[in-house]
């Protein structure tokens with residue numbers, strides 16, 4: 001995901017560039033080293049690609065179980081129809097919404113989830129701006145009560161929609177951390193998230209950037225079946241990269257949502 005118009009560029013607010021006297025990539029914990037190596041190799045990723053908070057939140061639901069290119073088609077259809085706003089989505093017939101987001105897959109289920117979310121926001125907060133005042137823990141708890149919103153979607157919304165210092169865990173994170181020996185294959189979502197939160201005491205900017213960098217690494221090098229370790233900018237410090245064991249790569253799964 002990349003766009004010159006990323007919504008809430010937290011990295012603009014907090015400097016995540018490497019200062020000239022920054023510690024070398026080998027300093028700090030393995031998580032910090034990985035972050036620095038990826039940032040040095042790939043630079044800022046400018047997430048989340050959206051022109052407004054509503055668009056970001058809508059995209060967070062549409063991206064469940066599908067590629068981002070499909071989400072873009074759904075977003076474009078909503079924009080063209082003048083419906084790229086939660087208050088508009090709350091009002092239209094569900095069938096109409098489903099047809100517009102058909103390219104994103106599971107479109108009837110997503111239409112139901114999206115409209116349910118939009119209506120709950122309107123009923124309980126007025127609009128998304130009305131959610132800003134909630135402390136992060138309360139906001140996360142509220143989001144997790146919404147049907148169809150699980151930890152990954154909720155944390156994406158918190159980090160990229162509400163600029164909260166919350167690290168998003170997804171299947172890419174689990175794969176990369178597992179191969180590098182940072183987490184066990186059996187580690188649960190909140191355990192991985194806690195590891196990052198405790199290890200880095202991250203800012204919103206670091207959470208924003210780290211997740212985006214991991215997604216890029218997974219897509220370009222740390223692929224599911226055959227990781228391209230020779231091309232990996234973070235091969236140093238990786239167990240799997242030093243001694244690839246393709247057949248033993250654990251089957252990792254994290255519930256979508």
Ligand code: SF4
Pocket residue numbers: 176179180221222223227228229230232233234235236238239240241242
């Ligand atoms: S060295 Fe290989 S296994 Fe390790 S993070 Fe890079 S691509 Fe993935």
